[in-house]
Amino acid sequence: MxxxxxxxxxxxxxxxxxxxxxxxxxxxxxxxxxxxxxxxxxxxxxxxxxxxxxxxxxxxxxxxxxxxxxxxxxxxxxxxxxxxxxxxxxxxxxxxxxxxxxxxxxxxxxxxxxxxxxxxxxxxxxxxxxxxxxxxxxxAPDEFSHIEFVEYHRSEPSAIKISWFYRFFFKNGEMKNRSLRGLFLISVIFSSVIFWLLYLIVVALVLVREGQSFTSFNLLILFGVVFFTWLLWKYEFIPIWNLPEHRVIKAPMIFLSLNELDAEIEMYRDKERNQITRFTRFTATCPICTADIVLRDGKPDQNAPLVGRCAESPFAHVYSFDRVTMKGKYLGV
Ligand SMILES: [Zn+2]
Incomplete structure (x- = not known):
């Protein structure tokens, strides 16, 4: 033996x-x-x-x-x-x-x-x-029933490393929306969008004035500006705009410290019915292969904006995500 x-x-x-x-x-x-x-x-x-x-x-x-x-x-x-x-x-x-x-x-x-x-x-x-x-x-297919569901776990907001600028607004990873900090942050985000639009208008005016002497260098700058605007719009502004409705979004990179790869932003109501925004991370253990499950975009293969995907098999070991029950159901391929 x-x-x-x-x-x-x-x-x-x-x-x-x-x-x-x-x-x-x-x-x-x-x-x-x-x-x-x-x-x-x-x-x-x-x-x-x-x-x-x-x-x-x-x-x-x-x-x-x-x-x-x-x-x-x-x-x-x-x-x-x-x-x-x-x-x-x-x-x-x-x-x-x-x-x-x-x-x-x-x-x-x-x-x-x-x-x-x-x-x-x-x-x-x-x-x-x-x-x-x-x-x-x-x-006995029942033997496999354990792969049907996952249970999510929520990390403490203070465990998420936030970039230095946003650390000022989110004390220990949390912020009351209707606090001075909250209002200030919202005005910073919206005014930065307005300033960026103003800047775009100025760039456009300058390009129009240059008129015939429009060089390929100008064109390169124009492309750069358009590309940056698109990045800002898609990866920062739209997710934040969606936050009140979706309740959980992937934290845009700009909010996170460089050594933090992955986190979510969640909006919820506390016992006194204050709206709170906080950083957190939802994780689960894949019941099929035991790797970590993290939240990822549901597109292109799923309908929900966020689903739980297994780190080892992200398109086959897919689970739904429910922030209230903290459970997910197997969605498969
Ligand atoms: Zn897996």
């Missing part, structure tokens, strides 16, 4: 490093696999167990990140279901890597509800049964 286990785990390690996907479940499996192989090679055949905390610490490369995460979030961060989804994807790969060995890797966990002093443990083991599982899936 120990020999079999070592063989299967080594095979798994190869498959994990060859698999063209990334994500926390993959990284956690790599860590579990490497430690289990180490133990077996050193003659220890008892199981090598991991808590979520330990997996998070190894994944981030520091214990600090694991200490900082809220215990509830840590519970959602990884579980045996996510780990086993990745394992099943690998086992069912076209070249069927484990078929010859006759044993298949599986992630096991102890029977506990979790909580203090009662932590969930995960470990890698091997089993003989996977052939049946493949059959079962064909007979």
């Amino acid at each position: 120990t020999d079999n286990k070592l063989q299967v785990l080594k095979k798994l390690q190869n498959e994990l490093s060859d698999f063209l996907q990334t994500g926390k479940a993959y990284e956690c499996l790599k860590v579990m696999c490497a430690d289990s192989i180490d133990a077996l090679q050193n003659g220890h055949d008892e199981k090598v167990t991991f808590t979520r905390w330990k997996l998070k610490a190894r994944y981030e490369g520091s214990t600090q990140a694991a200490d900082e995460i809220d215990p509830k979030e840590l519970q959602k961060w990884i579980d045996d279901k996510k780990l086993n989804i990745v394992l099943t994807n690998i086992i069912q790969a076209e070249h069927q890597p484990f078929q010859e060995l006759g044993y298949f890797p599986v992630v096991k966990t102890n029977e506990t509800k979790g909580g203090k002093g009662n932590e969930k443990l995960y470990w890698l083991d091997i089993e003989k049964k996977r052939f049946e599982i493949v059959d079962q899936q064909a007979d």
Whole structure:
């Protein structure tokens, strides 16, 4: 059994490093696999167990990140279901890597509800049964019902890095629309549009005055100005214009700090019915492949302005997005 286990785990390690996907479940499996192989090679055949905390610490490369995460979030961060989804994807790969060995890797966990002093443990083991599982899936579509829905998670507004100019308006990532800051921001945005239009009129007048001496350099400037206007209009003005109606938009690049790749702006009413605008980020874990799901444009294949798309398979693993229920339904292709 120990020999079999070592063989299967080594095979798994190869498959994990060859698999063209990334994500926390993959990284956690790599860590579990490497430690289990180490133990077996050193003659220890008892199981090598991991808590979520330990997996998070190894994944981030520091214990600090694991200490900082809220215990509830840590519970959602990884579980045996996510780990086993990745394992099943690998086992069912076209070249069927484990078929010859006759044993298949599986992630096991102890029977506990979790909580203090009662932590969930995960470990890698091997089993003989996977052939049946493949059959079962064909007979029982219920096995796949878990891919139907995703649950979104909202990041704290203060966690989003905003560009220095807008940081003045959004304290900790939030702003009351009817506050001095809010009114000031709205007037800045609208007056910048008006000034830009005035500038365009001046440029047009100058070009008209130049008349016959219109050179290709003038033409280049004209193209530049038109292109910039279009960018500003499409990627800054229109999204902000849509915000009150759509409630959630992708944050235009200009609002975000350079090292922030992705965030949303959301408008909502607080308990005192104040309209609040805040930065946040909606994410979920893809139930098909465990990669991250982020909000993206629904166009061209979906009707909704924003849908949840999986980082690894953005056009097949597509989910709807509902900011009220924080749930999404599988939309597929
Ligand atoms: Zn996916």
